[in-house]
Amino acid sequence: MSRRTSSVILTALLASTALAACTSNEPAGNAGDQGKLSVTSDAKTCELSAKEAPSGNLVFNVTNKGSQVTEFYLLGEDGLRIVGEVENIAPGLSRDLVLKAAPGKYFTACKPGMVGKGIRSAFTVTDSGNDTELTGDDKALAQTAGSQYGSYVKDQTEQLLTKTQSFVSLYKAGKDDQARALYADARRHWERIEPVAESFGDLDPKMDLREADLEPGQTWTGWHRIEKDLWPPKTGYTALTPAQRATVADQLLTDTRTLSSRTRTTTHTPDKMANGSKELMDEVATGKVTGEEEIWSHTDLWDFQANVDGARVAFEDLRPILKKKDKALDTSIATKFTALQKLLDQHKKGDGFVLYNELTPAQVKELSSGVNALSEPLSKLTAAVTL
Amino acid sequence: MTDEQQENPRAGVSRRRLLGITGTGAAVGAATFAGGLGLGRATADDSVPQGGSRTYPFYGGHQSGVVTPAQDRLHFAAFDVTATTREDLITLLQAWTLAAAEMTQGRPAQADETSYDAPPADTGEADGLPASGLTLTFGFGPSLFRDAQGKDRFGIAARQPKELARLPHFPADKLDPSRSDGDLCVQACADDPQVAVHAIRNLSRIAFGSAEIRWAQLGFGRTSSTSTSQATPRNLFGFKDGTANLKAENAGDLDQHVWVARGDDPRAEWMTGGSYLVARRINMHLETWDRTSLREQEAIVGRDRPQGAPLSGGTEFTEPDFAAKGRGNEPLISATSHVQLAHPTRNGGAKMLRRGYNFTDGNDALGRLDAGLFFLAYVRRPSTQYIPMQNRLAQHDGMMEYLQHTGSALFAVPPGARAGGYVGEVLFT
Ligand SMILES: [Cu+2]
Numbered sequence: 001m002s003r004r005t006s007s008v009i010l011t012a013l014l015a016s017t018a019l020a021a022c023t024s025n026e027p028a029g030n031a032g033d034q035g036k037l038s039v040t041s042d043a044k045t046c047e048l049s050a051k052e053a054p055s056g057n058l059v060f061n062v063t064n065k066g067s068q069v070t071e072f073y074l075l076g077e078d079g080l081r082i083v084g085e086v087e088n089i090a091p092g093l094s095r096d097l098v099l100k101a102a103p104g105k106y107f108t109a110c111k112p113g114m115v116g117k118g119i120r121s122a123f124t125v126t127d128s129g130n131d132t133e134l135t136g137d138d139k140a141l142a143q144t145a146g147s148q149y150g151s152y153v154k155d156q157t158e159q160l161l162t163k164t165q166s167f168v169s170l171y172k173a174g175k176d177d178q179a180r181a182l183y184a185d186a187r188r189h190w191e192r193i194e195p196v197a198e199s200f201g202d203l204d205p206k207m208d209l210r211e212a213d214l215e216p217g218q219t220w221t222g223w224h225r226i227e228k229d230l231w232p233p234k235t236g237y238t239a240l241t242p243a244q245r246a247t248v249a250d251q252l253l254t255d256t257r258t259l260s261s262r263t264r265t266t267t268h269t270p271d272k273m274a275n276g277s278k279e280l281m282d283e284v285a286t287g288k289v290t291g292e293e294e295i296w297s298h299t300d301l302w303d304f305q306a307n308v309d310g311a312r313v314a315f316e317d318l319r320p321i322l323k324k325k326d327k328a329l330d331t332s333i334a335t336k337f338t339a340l341q342k343l344l345d346q347h348k349k350g351d352g353f354v355l356y357n358e359l360t361p362a363q364v365k366e367l368s369s370g371v372n373a374l375s376e377p378l379s380k381l382t383a384a385v386t387l
Numbered sequence: 388m389t390d391e392q393q394e395n396p397r398a399g400v401s402r403r404r405l406l407g408i409t410g411t412g413a414a415v416g417a418a419t420f421a422g423g424l425g426l427g428r429a430t431a432d433d434s435v436p437q438g439g440s441r442t443y444p445f446y447g448g449h450q451s452g453v454v455t456p457a458q459d460r461l462h463f464a465a466f467d468v469t470a471t472t473r474e475d476l477i478t479l480l481q482a483w484t485l486a487a488a489e490m491t492q493g494r495p496a497q498a499d500e501t502s503y504d505a506p507p508a509d510t511g512e513a514d515g516l517p518a519s520g521l522t523l524t525f526g527f528g529p530s531l532f533r534d535a536q537g538k539d540r541f542g543i544a545a546r547q548p549k550e551l552a553r554l555p556h557f558p559a560d561k562l563d564p565s566r567s568d569g570d571l572c573v574q575a576c577a578d579d580p581q582v583a584v585h586a587i588r589n590l591s592r593i594a595f596g597s598a599e600i601r602w603a604q605l606g607f608g609r610t611s612s613t614s615t616s617q618a619t620p621r622n623l624f625g626f627k628d629g630t631a632n633l634k635a636e637n638a639g640d641l642d643q644h645v646w647v648a649r650g651d652d653p654r655a656e657w658m659t660g661g662s663y664l665v666a667r668r669i670n671m672h673l674e675t676w677d678r679t680s681l682r683e684q685e686a687i688v689g690r691d692r693p694q695g696a697p698l699s700g701g702t703e704f705t706e707p708d709f710a711a712k713g714r715g716n717e718p719l720i721s722a723t724s725h726v727q728l729a730h731p732t733r734n735g736g737a738k739m740l741r742r743g744y745n746f747t748d749g750n751d752a753l754g755r756l757d758a759g760l761f762f763l764a765y766v767r768r769p770s771t772q773y774i775p776m777q778n779r780l781a782q783h784d785g786m787m788e789y790l791q792h793t794g795s796a797l798f799a800v801p802p803g804a805r806a807g808g809y810v811g812e813v814l815f816t
Contacts (some may be wrong), residue, residue, distance in 0.1 A: 069712075073713070086720055088698070088713035088714055090699050090700030090711065090713075092696060092699055092700045092702055092705070093698070114713070114714060132664075212558075212559060212561060214558060215558045215782060216555055224779070234533065275680075282675045285672075286675060292561075361752055364753065365754065368754065369753075376678065379678035379679070
């Protein structure tokens with residue numbers, strides 16, 4: 001479970017800007033002074049500090065001097081293709097648009113009030129000799145990546161549903177040993193696609209809330225409620241009655257069905273996939289590597305592996321785009337996934353893993369370092385695939 | 388009486404030389420009590436004194452260190468009282484008062500001459516340092532009134548304020564008992580960390596036999612401004628913090644939101660002119676935050692990072708417009724943003740005087756910085772000004788993904804001591 005309500009904001013925000021270039025306050029590395037432009041937008045004007053710039057990384061620092069929310073676009077020669085854009089610049093604020101532009105003719109546009117064609121001017125990118133593969137042709141690649149990842153999500157939710165059905169019937173029937181044996185196995189399908197599940201803000205707390213995250217008076221449902229009942233603390237715990245078991249179990253199954261049907265219509269854009277990949281590794285860093293996720297069953301390494309699986313699949317699906325945009329980053333992330341998997345493999349036992357509480361502090365630290373090594377380059381993935 | 392600063396008549400005179408000059412500190416302590424102007428009359432010239440020699444009076448109607456312009460450094464300590472009699476507790480408070488009145492004026496904790504064969508009365512590490520704006524603020528925890536079994540420890544249980552109860556468990560709390568609660572607290576704030584540490588060390592020394600430190604926290608940078616003349620500092624997430632904080636210049640706000648008024652609690656009239664201090668040690672997952680895109684960071688905070696302006700536009704001090712819409716008719720400031728969830732309009736008008744500090748205590752076993760925000764807030768009624776808001780934040784704030792509350796305490800901060808009296812005297816008379 002994560003408390004990531006923020007991903008709800010993000011998906012809403014990013015869904016509408018699938019084509020957005022990254023916006024940043026850090027000017028891109030090799031943008032020389034000529035590659036830095038300032039844009040002033042108000043109700044009537046859209047003033048640029050220059051009419052042309054050399055090809056390569058460009059930074060448009062857009063300041064809204066008007067009284068309405070504004071947007072800024074760099075459009076292709078046809079005036080239709082969006083090369084890059086920044087949205088939601090409120091009055092008084094400024095924001096950077098960072099992008100890679102090939103030589104050619106363009107249009108710039110400010111859109112005060114976010115309506116209409118915007119205030120347009122012609123803009124030229126001259127040939128600097130810098131290697132700039134054309135951007136904007138990535139639609140097909142993005143679509144392929146999104147549909148591949150969509151199939152993965154579908155497959156995982158189907159397996160999750162099947163295994164959850166078996167799990168809850170075992171649990172309701174009091175076959176605790178068998179339920180315990182299936183717990184981590186079923187959950188890994190959830191953990192693999194957790195960012196997708198979290199994007200439905202109401203389901204995550206119902207299905208994956210930890211006891212520590214409860215508010216006084218709040219009803220506790222979901223996986224971890226059952227976890228505690230199957231691995232009860234030695235003292236001070238009252239086991240659930242068969243009727244209580246049935247209620248919690250049926251609720252989990254219902255919620256899993258809802259999740260499964262909702263994911264059918266989810267679209268997967270490169271930015272969402274890249275963010276999801278990074279979020280999965282954040283989950284590992286804050287919950288699994290510290291043993292806080294599965295405090296009763298200690299099956300944190302199953303979740304750990306599942307989060308890594310999910311992050312890796314999203315990354316693999318995005319690689320064709322990333323290889324075009326940033327080869328070095330692609331290599332770096334791939335190498336670190338492999339290294340982290342090697343560390344995890346040391347703790348494999350049968351079909352699963354050793355329990356978290358069997359790890360030594362040195363082993364936990366080693367895993368944590370592996371997560372950090374991967375997460376750092378992975379955090380650059382979103383910007384890279386959308387640039 | 389207010390936290391009006393005073394020109395230290397002995398600016399530049401070292402503590403070491405003073406040690407020889409002042410036989411007893413009492414007369415000098417009383418002299419510094421003199422000139423408290425009303426807050427409303429503070430002018431731009433004197434509201435934030437400059438330089439290390441500034442001093443704030445210890446005695447007065449309110450304790451210093453609440454609305455005092457937040458100093459740069461903090462040393463905070465919570466104490467367990469080991470004394471078992473009311474008399475011993477009072478003696479401790481009297482001794483602390485005398486030492487605090489001295490140290491806040493830049494003088495040694497105890498000025499008594501000692502024999503060459505005795506340990507020095509003052510520990511000495513602040514010799515030669517100016518007062519550095521030191522304030523010492525004292526508070527009483529719920530456990531001072533009743534022990535775990537509910538027993539009245541010092542004959543004061545009948546006067547325990549109804550607001551002074553242990554804070555409830557909030558969602559996602561991971562509290563460390565050894566960093567939580569306490570019978571007494573001392574908040575030492577100064578512009579020089581050595582001066583703040585010196586103060587806590589000497590008060591702890593004075594307390595041996597009567598009270599001992601339960602937990603302590605160093606803060607290296609203020610995260611709030613409590614005066615309009617101060618710039619808003621940044622927290623460890625890199626964002627300006629406490630922009631909308633209550634400010635000392637707004638006396639009406641302070642009376643409404645900070646100071647306990649007569650009649651607030653009939654069984655604890657002694658709290659009139661006092662306040663409640665919420666202390667929370669909030670660890671920040673800096674490593675994962677630093678891997679988060681600026682887009683998400685700003686969406687979580689609800690302000691832009693460069694200037695701290697709300698995402699609805701304007702500058703730092705522009706009121707956020709939660710109704711403002713952007714692309715796709717989505718609100719510019721997310722409903723789960725920190726600025727919205729913590730805003731008074733979303734919390735029944737409740738405001739707090741925040742006085743928190745950035746901290747770092749080395750690292751954890753995984754090589755991550757053990758760092759965050761040591762949250763301090765003064766409120767008139769924790770039950771309406773802090774508890775409901777924290778419940779909402781803990782459940783809905785997108786920032787919670789990057790936070791973990793690891794320490795918690797609530798203290799009743801009595802009104803200021805009168806010259807010749809002692810801090811908390813009103814509780815015992
Ligand atoms: Cu989770």
